[in-house]
Amino acid sequence: MRTQVGIIGAGPAGLLLSHLLHLRGISSVVLERRSRAYVEQRVRAGVLEQGTVDTLVAAGVGARLLREGMPHGGVEIRYGGAAHRLDFADLLPGRRVTVYGQQEIVKDLIAARLAAGGDLRFEVEDVAVHGLEDRPYLTFGGRRLDCEVIAGCDGFHGVSRPSIPAGVLTVFERDYPFAWLGVLAEVAPSAEELVYGLSERGFALHSMRTPALSRFYLQVAAGDRIEDWPDERVWKELRLRLETVPGFTLRTGPVIEKIVTSLRSFVAEPMQYGRLYLAGDAAHIVPPTGAKGLNLAVADVRVLTEALARFFGTGSAELLDGYSAACLERVWRAQHFSWWMTTLTHELDTDGAYERRLRRAELDYVTSSRAGATVLAENYVG
Known part of the structure; x- marks a missing residue:
């Protein structure tokens, strides 16, 4: 041939x-x-x-x-009990x-x-x-x-x-000292855009695949197995990490796929x-x-x-x-x-009070400064 x-x-x-x-x-x-x-x-x-x-x-x-x-014309970052939306259409018209x-x-x-x-x-x-x-x-x-x-x-x-x-x-x-639990669920998305949820419990991401399929990710321990995360535990943890702002309720439905991925x-x-x-x-x-x-x-x-x-x-x-x-x-x-993005949004076992305050200061800058928000948006949309 x-x-x-x-x-x-x-x-x-x-x-x-x-x-x-x-x-x-x-x-x-x-x-x-x-x-x-x-x-x-x-x-x-x-x-x-x-x-x-x-x-x-x-x-x-x-x-x-x-x-x-x-x-999607933007993404939402939740931390400290508040939601912060980065508006791509405003920051980078046409992208x-x-x-x-x-x-x-x-x-x-x-x-x-x-x-x-x-x-x-x-x-x-x-x-x-x-x-x-x-x-x-x-x-x-x-x-x-x-x-x-x-x-x-x-x-x-x-x-x-x-x-x-x-x-x-x-x-x-570089290997990261945690993993992601990916979950595909047969349920309509609870938000119109991607939601990055940050908390002391760890990172969570609300995404979607279709108007009827939602995709979620949870920061979990590096050695965790799928068996460690029955559906009830998954939904409980997603609520704790994403239902952190007034008026937001996470929709739940049948889980059709789970996978643990190292970073x-x-x-x-x-x-x-x-x-x-x-x-x-x-x-x-x-x-x-x-x-x-x-x-x-x-x-x-x-x-x-x-x-x-x-x-x-x-x-x-x-x-x-x-x-x-x-x-x-x-x-x-x-x-x-x-x-x-990974170090900005994830809790590390080695983090102390100093590291958490540094991360909070950077998050505040990204979500309150147009210059900081533009840097994230430009890299995100490519």
Whole structure:
């Protein structure tokens, strides 16, 4: 088999890259070890920056997003018994975020690629990377795929990054001393926008997926298991952390999914080696507090698409050679924002009275100063 770009991973990064390359007349084959049903049903982040929405719409895969997505013109931060809304429309006219589930983006991209005759291969076994310094190729299930470029879009635990020789990458990472309990419930959202709830009990986030599905997150101990959080305890804790302002009542309903996720910051530099280019979680991870993960993956793919279009169109490798440097500037900006949002909104076991007062002073600045609010809003919407 032969193609121009071999893509490992059929998540949003790999699928979007394949589609954007198709629009430029560049062939690709996407290899995914999971089933199509699995990747289409896997619930992940759903807060899209304005630039991500614009990219999907321009690529012709945004019709359902525009129809069913939930635009948000701001977010609310609750602490100290009061609610503080950051108005994006006022602070950054024309820019907002849109809530639309990652699994819905995956469905839209798969449908678009198959309709265009794209080569998507699911449940592929034993993918391996070869010949990165000379003639790259992939092997899988006893077959060989020759290609001119390999795109590693297979996430943190994929095979792409470990295929880079030892000593090439510099890794920066941080593990956080708590986890998130994610809850998907069959109940209409209790608020029109995302609500960040801060209290001495810990962090809570009220989000949504559709007008009939709500998504919640609770800060929990790093060693907690799903079994430690029966539905009754989940709803009790959400009320204690979110019903902190007058007039707000949390709606409850059947819980249809629970998952405990550790929080990590991770960057591998450079994001390329030979003819292998990493994108998305294969190269970097951010804590979900700032909703940057999916958006960073889309940003990587935009840069990589332009570089590949130049390479295959003119033979120039200039943009490909600069791919990592071009991406990492935004990656580190998002890393800082995600770290800052996490430390600003979460209780740490090591916090004393001094640390809590520092956090309160910064929250007061962000919610009362237009300059402070604009910094948060600008980073949040991208």
